[in-house]
Amino acid sequence: MGCRFCGGGDGWIKTCRAPDGSRLRVCDPCYGPKASELVIVPGDRVVTARCDRCGVYANPREFAEVRPGGRHGAFSGTCGPCAGEGVGGSRTELLRNGGER
Ligand SMILES: [Zn+2]
Numbered sequence: 001m002g003c004r005f006c007g008g009g010d011g012w013i014k015t016c017r018a019p020d021g022s023r024l025r026v027c028d029p030c031y032g033p034k035a036s037e038l039v040i041v042p043g044d045r046v047v048t049a050r051c052d053r054c055g056v057y058a059n060p061r062e063f064a065e066v067r068p069g070g071r072h073g074a075f076s077g078t079c080g081p082c083a084g085e086g087v088g089g090s091r092t093e094l095l096r097n098g099g100e101r
């Protein structure tokens with residue numbers, strides 16, 4: 001299930017087509033040096049996650065917290081900005097933009 005080269009990777013690593021036509025799954029670190037030989041093909045699973053808090057759709061990799069189980073094979077979780085809310089100043093930003101009563 002994991003990366004063809006290192007056996008690692010996660011649930012949303014790339015699916016690629018090799019020069020000989022075979023399909024393989026490759027994680028980012030292994031894809032890098034082989035980018036010229038491998039062609040990325042759409043994977044069989046949707047590589048999208050939806051943030052529970054702000055509703056944004058993004059690459060699950062950018063999420064601080066992610067889990068399967070969203071709609072249409074999407075993941076759901078908490079995106080980076082929302083996860084960092086308690087630490088940074090984005091909470092103020094959020095209130096200013098949409099929190100008026
Ligand atoms: Zn790898």
Ligand SMILES: [Zn+2]
Pocket residue numbers: 051052053054055056078079080081082083
């Ligand atoms: Zn969010």
